[in-house]
Amino acid sequence: xxxxxKGRKVIDLTQVLAxxxxxxxxxxxxxxxxxVEPQDGGDWARIGGPDAALSDAGLAAGFLTxxxxxxxxxxxxxxxxxxxLVLDMVVQADVFxxxxxxxxxxxxxxxxxxxxxxxxxxxxxxxxxxxQDGPMGGRPAYDHVIQAVSGIxxxxxxxxxxxxxxxxxxxxxxxxxxxxxxxxxALMEKDRTGKGQRxxxxxxxxxxxxxxxxxxxxxxxxNIPQASGNEAFSGSPTSGVFKTKVGDLALAANxxxxxxxxxxxxxxxxxxxxxxxxSRDAKKANAPALRQVLAETFLTDxxxxxxxxxxxADVPAGRVRDIGEAMNSPQVxxxxxxxxxxxxxxxxxxxxxxxxxxxxxxxxxxxxxxxxLGADADSVLKDFGMRDAAIAALRTSGVVL
Numbered sequence: 001x002x003x004x005x006k007g008r009k010v011i012d013l014t015q016v017l018a019x020x021x022x023x024x025x026x027x028x029x030x031x032x033x034x035x036v037e038p039q040d041g042g043d044w045a046r047i048g049g050p051d052a053a054l055s056d057a058g059l060a061a062g063f064l065t066x067x068x069x070x071x072x073x074x075x076x077x078x079x080x081x082x083x084x085l086v087l088d089m090v091v092q093a094d095v096f097x098x099x100x101x102x103x104x105x106x107x108x109x110x111x112x113x114x115x116x117x118x119x120x121x122x123x124x125x126x127x128x129x130x131x132q133d134g135p136m137g138g139r140p141a142y143d144h145v146i147q148a149v150s151g152i153x154x155x156x157x158x159x160x161x162x163x164x165x166x167x168x169x170x171x172x173x174x175x176x177x178x179x180x181x182x183x184x185x186a187l188m189e190k191d192r193t194g195k196g197q198r199x200x201x202x203x204x205x206x207x208x209x210x211x212x213x214x215x216x217x218x219x220x221x222x223n224i225p226q227a228s229g230n231e232a233f234s235g236s237p238t239s240g241v242f243k244t245k246v247g248d249l250a251l252a253a254n255x256x257x258x259x260x261x262x263x264x265x266x267x268x269x270x271x272x273x274x275x276x277x278x279s280r281d282a283k284k285a286n287a288p289a290l291r292q293v294l295a296e297t298f299l300t301d302x303x304x305x306x307x308x309x310x311x312x313a314d315v316p317a318g319r320v321r322d323i324g325e326a327m328n329s330p331q332v333x334x335x336x337x338x339x340x341x342x343x344x345x346x347x348x349x350x351x352x353x354x355x356x357x358x359x360x361x362x363x364x365x366x367x368x369x370x371x372x373l374g375a376d377a378d379s380v381l382k383d384f385g386m387r388d389a390a391i392a393a394l395r396t397s398g399v400v401l
Contacts, residue, residue, distance in 0.1 A: 011095065015044050025177065126201065155214070
């Protein structure tokens with residue numbers, strides 16, 4: 001079993017998407033993730049979405065996505081006893097993860113200095129909108145706000161429709177992945193030096209890193225990239241999205257080696273001797289004319305047929321699919337990207353993503369479904385050495401739900 005973080009304990013105070021997705025990755029790598037939730041409903045992502053029954057049960061799809069394999073305990077952090085309990089748990093933990101607005105952890109009594117005073121070798125990781133410093137550091141934000149502030153909205157879609165949000169909360173999930181990478185790096189550094197580490201991950205930083213080549217280009221040339229619709233990043237006139245007899249086709253014949261293979265696959269070898277398209281510079285100068293020829297040709301068959309023909313000719317191309325088609329494709333199923341779980345307390349099932357890469361031939365998946373609020377309080381507290389009487393006292397006092 002691929003479990004490089006087996007034996008590591010993560011105290012996870014995060015909610016919604018980015019933070020929980022970070023700890024979800026750590027859990028898939030074998031860590032014991034203890035999800036500390038507020039008592040008044042728990043993680044905000046537990047409710048909402050199109051399925052009212054699951055929302056009412058506190059198991060909405062937004063929660064099921066990135067909380068499988070974790071253990072839940074509901075602690076009242078507004079009470080000193082609740083904060084003291086978390087600090088007691090910190091002593092035996094490897095990672096402390098929070099995504100409060102900067103300053104909130106300190107007001108709760110769970111700031112870096114306090115946590116590391118209890119466990120000097122812990123990795124203290126914070127995920128936030130803009131980071132722990134800078135003039136915007138204390139501001140709140142969600143994914144679509146960061147898409148706006150980072151410039152993503154000004155690069156997405158056709159120029160005449162700007163600004164456009166990317167269809168999924170990519171910044172949240174990119175931040176979660178970046179956070180998991182940061183925590184893993186900090187754990188390795190802790191193991192190397194024996195010293196605790198501080199990790200500061202920002203949604204804005206993660207969003208900009210998704211456009212790394214654009215940033216470098218702008219910094220080097222001073223030219224700000226503009227939205228280009230469905231054109232490929234390469235700008236090649238033989239790339240883009242084309243209408244077909246049935247469906248749309250994405251084509252990426254980006255280099256000169258692929259050009260003759262493209263012409264052969266579409267039955268237009270005559271274009272190779274057309275002086276308008278005889279060289280790279282000529283194709284670029286006459287891009288509208290070349291695109292028009294391709295557009296007319298692709299209308300003669302379906303997107304599925306063109307995908308097969310072009311792929312056989314070693315030309316990158318694919319029919320435009322929706323997410324349901326993509327998830328249910330034989331390729332994705334063969335890879336094992338999604339793993340099926342039962343939904344606790346119901347007779348229903350769901351699927352959640354695995355780690356996203358194969359290790360020793362398979363993609364690591366969580367070993368248990370997403371927990372109900374506070375479902376694991378007893379097992380968590382016993383693991384931290386607490387006796388039954390003490391656990392009962394915490395429940396009676398209301399510190400633990």
